[in-house]
Amino acid sequence: MKIGIVCYPTYGGSGVVATELGKALAKEGHQIHFITYSQPTRLDFFSENLYYHEVGIKSYPLFQYPPYELALASKMVDVTEHEKLDILHVHYAIPHASAAYMAREILKSKGINIPFITTLHGTDITLVGKDPSYEPVVTFSINQSDGVTAVSEDLKKDTLRLFDITQEIQVIPNFIDLSRFKKQKKEHFKKAICPNDEKLIVHTSNFRKVKRVEDVIKVFCEIRQVMPVKLLLVGDGPERIKMEQLGRETCECEDIRFLGKLEAVEEVLSVSDLFLMPSEKESFGLAALEAMACEVPVISSDAGGLPELNINGQSGYVCKVADTKDMTQKALHILKDENLNHFKEGALKRAKDFEVSNILPMYENMYKEVMSNMGKGILI
Numbered sequence: 001m002k003i004g005i006v007c008y009p010t011y012g013g014s015g016v017v018a019t020e021l022g023k024a025l026a027k028e029g030h031q032i033h034f035i036t037y038s039q040p041t042r043l044d045f046f047s048e049n050l051y052y053h054e055v056g057i058k059s060y061p062l063f064q065y066p067p068y069e070l071a072l073a074s075k076m077v078d079v080t081e082h083e084k085l086d087i088l089h090v091h092y093a094i095p096h097a098s099a100a101y102m103a104r105e106i107l108k109s110k111g112i113n114i115p116f117i118t119t120l121h122g123t124d125i126t127l128v129g130k131d132p133s134y135e136p137v138v139t140f141s142i143n144q145s146d147g148v149t150a151v152s153e154d155l156k157k158d159t160l161r162l163f164d165i166t167q168e169i170q171v172i173p174n175f176i177d178l179s180r181f182k183k184q185k186k187e188h189f190k191k192a193i194c195p196n197d198e199k200l201i202v203h204t205s206n207f208r209k210v211k212r213v214e215d216v217i218k219v220f221c222e223i224r225q226v227m228p229v230k231l232l233l234v235g236d237g238p239e240r241i242k243m244e245q246l247g248r249e250t251c252e253c254e255d256i257r258f259l260g261k262l263e264a265v266e267e268v269l270s271v272s273d274l275f276l277m278p279s280e281k282e283s284f285g286l287a288a289l290e291a292m293a294c295e296v297p298v299i300s301s302d303a304g305g306l307p308e309l310n311i312n313g314q315s316g317y318v319c320k321v322a323d324t325k326d327m328t329q330k331a332l333h334i335l336k337d338e339n340l341n342h343f344k345e346g347a348l349k350r351a352k353d354f355e356v357s358n359i360l361p362m363y364e365n366m367y368k369e370v371m372s373n374m375g376k377g378i379l380i
Contacts, residue, residue: 001367002031004079006072006100007091009040013286014121017151017174018091019043021363024177024356026050028364033083035075037068041263053079069095069102076103080114087367088116093124094134097141115146115374117366120169122151122283122304125159139163147370149363151284152305158283170366173308174284175359176351181293183270183348190271193257198228199335202272202296204265204287205279207237212301214239214246215278215324219299221251222328227335231256232272234265269294273340274331277301280321285309292351297343299331309354314346 007018275291298316
């Protein structure tokens with residue numbers, strides 16, 4: 001199949017999933033065309049089946065803000081027409097679904113019928129999408145999609161609760177490439193960070209308020225009162241400066257390191273003993289899945305889709321949002337020498353359920369079904 005993928009090319013979960021999906025499809029022999037305003041962060045290797053088409057955005061004095069949605073729709077028309085795409089797959093509803101609808105209708109006027117699938121990732125529904133300024137367009141675009149997927153049952157329920165959706169929503173969870181995300185031999189790295197065999201705790205996020213990074217620091221400082229531990233915080237965002245100050249005020253900052261954005265996050269995960277994800281909203285929890293794949297147990301909140309991913313007592317523990325006392329107690333239990341290996345094994349076992357080879361056929365089958373419904377020939 002020739003598949004056009006539209007996504008945000010940044011470090012956010014939707015862009016990561018879209019890029020990794022495209023790369024996995026390309027390995028299976030499908031021709032993948034990424035359509036976005038800059039090269040996706042993880043599109044980091046050459047393949048004969050991978051193509052990138054940049055959406056050019058020109059600024060005119062007439063416009064206060066560049067009309068990205070129009071430029072994107074026009075580019076989708078151009079790529080579909082000249083590359084003879086079979087299907088479009090847009091990730092994150094705003095504004096990709098409405099742009100895809102516009103592109104489909106323009107192409108229809110040219111005698112070209114192409115379906116599009118919309119994948120909902122989270123904040124496009126639970127935060128931005130439900131804003132009254134966007135809700136009518138989001139509802140219309142989802143209902144006009146030829147196929148709709150959500151990354152968790154919880155997100156599907158939120159979508160049906162917040163919008164008047166008439167389309168069937170299929171849950172296809174996020175996935176992991178276990179050939180990349182796996183425990184690596186990095187003992188020298190662990191020794192440099194934890195010279196006295198301290199346990200190593202890690203958190204990765206985009207440091208927004210919804211991630212509750214302050215709870216990570218609170219839990220760490222409580223654990224530190226009981227056993228020697230170090231904390232690595234990976235990522236960047238609007239809350240980082242405030243969190244650095246909180247770390248200094250709450251407990252001695254030499255045991256907390258802010259590493260910023262890291263591309264090879266699996267190297268840090270490989271030497272970690274525990275992953276903390278206390279988010280107040282998390283539609284899936286891709287960062288937690290990456291940790292599990294590297295044999296790192298997870299303490300998470302019970303927000304959104306996290307209970308679907310993190311199995312209580314197996315891959316870690318699930319606690320109430322903001323219940324840092326319970327998170328601390330559960331963390332101390334996992335970090336005991338007699339318990340840690342059991343939870344590490346459980347984390348990897350759970351991650352294997354989301355291996356890309358298990359999830360990829362779900363998307364391929366959906367492409368075929370949607371194309372068949374539109375009467376398009378299927379090229380494999």
